[in-house]
Amino acid sequence: MEEKYYEISSDNIEKFVNNLVAQNNEVIAPKDKDGDTFYDKITDFKDADLNILLPKLSFKEYLLPKTETLFEYSISGSNINILDPLENAGADGGNSGKKSVKRIIFGSRPCDAGAGPIMEKVFNWDYKDEFFNEKFKNLYIISIACVQPDNYCFCTEAQLSPESSYGSDILLKKGGSGYYAKVITEKGLELINSTSENAGLFKEIPKEAFPADKDWKAAFDIKKTQGFLDKNFTSSYFQEKFLSCIGCGICTYTCPTCHCFDIQDEGTNEKGKRIRNWDSCQFGIFTLHTSGHNPRVTQGDRYRQRLMHKFKVYNEKFNKYLCVGCGRCSRNCPEDIDLREITSELSLMEDNITQ
Amino acid sequence: MENNIVEDVQNARGDKEYSAGGAKDKDKEPRIIAFVCNWCTYNGADLAGTSRMKYAENVRVIKLPCTGRIDPLFVVEAFKKGAKGVLVSGCHPGDCHYTSGNYHSRRKYTAFRDLLSYLGVDINRVEFSWISASEGNKWVSVINEFTNKIKLLPDNSDIFSKK
Amino acid sequence: MEKMNDKLQNTAKELLENKEVNLIIGFTKGSNPLRMRSVFITDPNDVSKLSFNAHCVQDLAVFLKKPEVKKFGKIGLVVKGCDEKAVNTLIQEYQLSRDNIKIIGVECRGAVKQNLADKGEDSVKQSTVYDKCLVCEVHTPLLYDYLVESDEPAFEINGDIKPYAKIEELDAMSVEDRNMFWQKEFEKCIKCYACRQACPLCYCTRCIVEKNTPQWIETNIEETGNAQWNMIRAYHLSGRCIGCGECERACPVNIPLMLVNEKMARDVFEKFGYKSGVDINAKPVFGTFDANDFNEFIK
Known part of the structure; x- marks a missing residue:
């Protein structure tokens, strides 16, 4: 659809969010929890913590739950019942299973918003993953542009920007009497026009009145990082650099785009379920063969895999990097391994082949 | 046809009869799992049986070589499967067939018990006893007392009884 | 600080030049001025990278379990007092030979909490250091081959401080309330197992959660699986945890794991008079017994 532009005051945005809550939508926003911010359900606009750069x-998890039930079974007497979540809401009221509630993320950042369509590619590349698609279809994203990225952010380098609208349904920018809003998708328009009261809160403006993006400059060229990875699979760089990696997997678990999962069966003779859980390529057991052989035997091999997947393989396949440059992996790493530093370092090494 | 096979297998394995919990057992009496050592408590229980002593039928006995072999994970597993109470029992101090298995076990369970309680599991759900091969009477009284205690416990929702 | 760094660098240089060790693991400047990270040095000319300050939060003993690091053979390790206890425990549990390690102990005056440092906190004060630093008895490591003394003054402790105050609070609660408290905490767990990986004493090549015949610990990242994992992690560390606090620091969802670890350490001390990581010749507390051990809970 053609993008539409609006202006909305601070008071009205509060009314808008509270209306969305009142309309029985699940509204998720950055929320303070004991001093740190996480995305969580809010019941009032005031719960949202919008001053923070990024939630931890x-x-x-609203697209790919930590644990998702694929089916459940129960056996009673001679009856075997299979409960298909594609036909029934998940036991947790919709987070698992196909039937998903309408969920609105309010106040996400452009990097997080960008992760949705990037993940969608892999979940629809061969098999169309109904579990993901159902949730993605029902996820409405209202993001707020960043003003000041921090030292770990590198969205601009990762081909987005602090003001990118990629993946958002509505992008808000601070300014004027509160915010300027850019509506990118039909879903965004649907939220605004959900009631006449909501529609009245937004004042349509011409495109020219919407503040232009700043000229964000990339500090390094991610294509060169890819260039290095193309040529240096056996480089000793990986083994040396990632001696300090303890393989905790925080980088993958906090990553908005990492999407590996592990399918497990849990249950007894009487009832049980098949589930898929988050998994991480940073674990030694991730690639361990039944024979005992492990093709990725060192942590260097494993972190190289992460870099290769994000900045080489995914781009070759889907023409998009599997990274939005949010910098969470660097901020949360207990051993201070900084992905921005690494990708930038590699981009400079592109021409000196080290193998 | 297929369903019959499943039922046959279940009957043959006695799944329904002996599963530690599950939907079938919910309305019934609380199930208690007793992990006992091969040399003392098991023989004590045996003595109670051959002496025709009657005790609460809620208990299911699992025999292991020694209390030293009874990993706290077994207790966790029993709770996971729906047991309401778990008893760990072995030889009196000094009587261990393997000299010191019960001493080691005592240390482990001292800590494990504290941990369970600290994490919010009602410690009344776990019981420990030393019962020798000649103490059929003690076995009967330990089981009966423990069963009565378990029956009086409120239907709480600690970390094992969710879902 | 300068004097400290000089001594650190000279010690490391000497060790590498004399081929007493093949690798030095120490701290170097990190991704921002208030973050430090580990550095692996094999070349004596690189020792200038080494440095130490109040932001050296990591426990470098964690690397001793890595197969890639073990390959180096003799290793020189820079440790604070608390981290050094991990080395002791590894030696006690036959995971490490005393001959294969040169301990470069540094006198530590307290480490600034990383989440505060990330917000710009740079001073070592009662309110900015970790709880473990407030009860620290090992500002000077217990065992070392070389000692780098600190030229910083100790921070002042004023008033009635109660580190890990929540433990007493929890002890006083009813069992239901404790259950509620932990359920809420464990709910947050995303099972990244960072607590395990960051722990210098979690060295099993195959963790209990990775064993699936039988599957002892449920794999789901929901209430049951999370609670079982957190319980068994704490149990496997009781009597062993040396209180470096790395699990809690690493946890991306802020589960107060030290409340469990510290409670178990206190219990073990109370019941068996054992403190972990103090004496490399002592038997691990659960590797031994006493005929007069606590017996009151047994019928």
Whole structure:
């Protein structure tokens, strides 16, 4: 659809969010929890903590839950019942299973918003993952542009920007009497026009009145990082650099785009379920073969895999980097491994082949 | 046809009869799992049986070589599967067939018990006893007392009884 | 600080030049001025990278379990007092030979909480250091081959401080309330197992959660699986945890794991008079017994 532009005052945005809550939508926003901010359900606009740069975890769990039930079974007497979540809401009221509630993320950042369509590519590349798609279809994203990224952010380098609208349904920018709003998708328009009261809160403006993006400059060229990765699979760089990696997997679990999962069966003779759980390529057991052989035997191999997947393989396949540059992996790493530093370092090394 | 096979297998394995919990057992009496050592408590229980002593039928006995072999994970597993109470029992101090298995076990369970309680599991759900091969009477009284205690416990929702 | 760094660098240089060790693991400047990170040095000319300050939060003993690091053979390790206790425990549990390690102990005056440092906190004060630093008895490591003395003054402790105050609070609660408290905490767990990976004493090549015949610990990242994992992690560390606090620091969702670890350490001390990581010749507390051990809970 053609993008539409609006202006909305601070008071009205509060009314708008509270209306969305009142309309029985699940509204998720950055929320303070004991001194740190996480995406969580809010019941009032005042619960949202919009001053923070980024919540500690992304909202990935609303697209790919930490644990998702694929089916449940129960056996009673001679009856075997299979409960298909594609036909029934999940036991947790919709987070698992196909039937998903309408969920609105309010106040996400452009990097987090960008993760949705990037993940969608892999979940629809071969098999169309109904579990993901159902949730993605019902996820409405209202993001707020960043003003000041920090030292770990590198969205501009990752081909987005602090003001990018990629993946958002509505992008808000601070200014004027409160915010300027850019409506990118039909879903965004649907939220604004959900009631006449909501529609009245927004004042349509011409495109020219919407503040232009700043000229964000990339500090390094991510294509060169890819160039290095193309040519240096066996480089000793990986083994040396990631001696300090303890393989905790925080980088992958807090990453908005990492989407690996592990399928497990849990249950007894009487009832049980098949589930998929978050998994991480940073674990030694991730690639361990039944024979005992492990093709990725060192942590260097494993972190190289992460870099290769994000900045080489995914781009070759989907023409998009599997990274939005949010910098969570660097901020949360207990051993201070900084992805921005690494990608930038690699981009400079592109021409000196080290193998 | 297929369903019959499943039922046959279940009957053959006695799944329904002996599963520690599950939907079938919910309305019934609380199930208690007793992990006992091969040399003392098991024989004590045996003595109670051959002496035709009657005790609460809620208990299911699992025999292991020694209390030293009874990993706290077994207790966790029993709770996971729906047991309401778990008893760990072995030889009196000094009587261990393997010299010191019960001493080691006592240390482990001292800590594990504290941990369970600290994490909010009602410690009344776990019981420990030393019962020798000649103490059929003690076995009967320990089981009966423990069963009565378990029956009086409120239906709480600690970390094992969710879902 | 300068004097400290000089001594650190000279010690490391000497060790590498004399081929007494093949690798030095120490601290170097990190991704921002208030963050430090580990550095692995094999070349004596690189020792200038080494430095130490109040932001050296990591426990470098964690690397001793890594197969890639073990390959180096003799290792020189820079440790604070608390971290050094991990080395002791590894030696006690036959995971490390005393001959294969040169301990470069540094006198530590307290480490600034990383979440505060990330917000710009740079001073070592009662209110900015970790709880473990407030009860620290090992500002000077217990065991070392070389000692780098600190030229910083100790921070002042004023008033009635109660580190890990929540433990007493929890002890006083009813069992239901404790259950509620922990359920709320464990709910947050995302099972990234960072607590395990960051722990210098979690060295099993195959963790209990990775064993699936039988599957002892449920794999789901929901109430049951999370509670079982957190319980068994704490149990496997009771009597062993040396209180470096790395699990809690690493946890991306802020579960107060030290409340469990510290409680178990206190219990073990109370019941068996054992403190972990103090004496490399002592038997691990659960590797031994006493005929007169606590017996009151047994019928």
